Amino acid sequence: MNKLEEICAVKRGEVAERKAAISLTELEQCATEQTRPRGFRAALEARSAAGFGLIAEIKKASPSKGLIREDFRPAEHAKQYELGGAACLSVLTDAPYFQGHEDYLVAARSACSLPALRKDFMVDTWQVAESRALGADAILIIVAALEDGQMAEIEHAAIEHGMDVLVEVHDEAEMERAANLKSRLIGVNNRDLKRFVTDLAVTERLVPFAPEGSLLVGESGISSHEDCQRLAKSGVRCFLVGESLMRQEDVTAATLTLLEG
Numbered sequence: 001m002n003k004l005e006e007i008c009a010v011k012r013g014e015v016a017e018r019k020a021a022i023s024l025t026e027l028e029q030c031a032t033e034q035t036r037p038r039g040f041r042a043a044l045e046a047r048s049a050a051g052f053g054l055i056a057e058i059k060k061a062s063p064s065k066g067l068i069r070e071d072f073r074p075a076e077h078a079k080q081y082e083l084g085g086a087a088c089l090s091v092l093t094d095a096p097y098f099q100g101h102e103d104y105l106v107a108a109r110s111a112c113s114l115p116a117l118r119k120d121f122m123v124d125t126w127q128v129a130e131s132r133a134l135g136a137d138a139i140l141i142i143v144a145a146l147e148d149g150q151m152a153e154i155e156h157a158a159i160e161h162g163m164d165v166l167v168e169v170h171d172e173a174e175m176e177r178a179a180n181l182k183s184r185l186i187g188v189n190n191r192d193l194k195r196f197v198t199d200l201a202v203t204e205r206l207v208p209f210a211p212e213g214s215l216l217v218g219e220s221g222i223s224s225h226e227d228c229q230r231l232a233k234s235g236v237r238c239f240l241v242g243e244s245l246m247r248q249e250d251v252t253a254a255t256l257t258l259l260e261g
């Protein structure tokens with residue numbers, strides 16, 4: 001079993017327990033009481049027209065890097081990212097591998113006005129309703145983790161809830177499968193989630209294979225303005241960045257520097 005398969009197996013167990021505790025009807029009720037989704041793709045697209053569109057990630061730890069930030073305060077980081085010029089937030093909610101929590105998503109989103117992506121491993125449409133009930137504006141679909149039918153179902157549920165979907169790919173075959181979905185917000189993960197090797201050249205290589213009308217996001221391993229400029233040469237103006245920002249004492253300044261140089 002590779003790492004991604006292991007994480008998804010654990011996630012399926014977690015979802016089964018949660019499903020037993022809260023019915024879909026209850027979740028749907030909570031979802032209707034939430035504030036409306038803030039347009040995630042729209043915010044990113046608008047920002048990338050004038051400069052770089054940044055999805056700034058609130059990430060405490062990861063399986064490959066261990067603890068990334070000791071002094072971890074999601075609401076504070078959300079405000080710092082907003083001040084620094086990020087277009088959107090991404091908040092890790094997976095606990096076993098990323099030390100994330102749903103509360104971090106709720107706290108971060110309510111501390112600022114940025115749209116927020118729930119960063120987790122979606123294996124069931126039930127999690128889509130749960131994400132909206134928590135206030136998420138977008139969810140992630142990891143193509144490597146799902147079969148075509150499951151992806152389409154999860155995407156459909158997200159669209160029904162008015163959320164955007166970030167479809168994550170890592171190679172040409174996954175890009176082809178992503179093209180069968182409706183969403184045209186595609187993240188190219190420079191990190192191989194099966195082996196945890198990161199290479200910015202992955203984004204550059206996959207750009208020509210993106211379906212028409214896609215807004216592309218370069219994900220993982222981006223740590224400087226120069227990295228952003230490098231990817232911009234191949235036409236990618238949106239980025240998902242976590243670790244390199246989370247490691248800085250002054251998160252606002254680090255965000256500004258990443259975006260402006």
Ligand SMILES: O=P(O)(O)OC[C@@H](O)[C@@H](O)c1c[nH]c2ccccc12
Pocket residue numbers: 057059119120142168189219220221222240241242243244
């Ligand atoms: O911390 P980095 O290297 O800047 O990467 C951020 C983000 O791309 C990464 O956290 C990520 C991309 N896809 C994922 C899927 C699940 C968990 C995490 C991720």
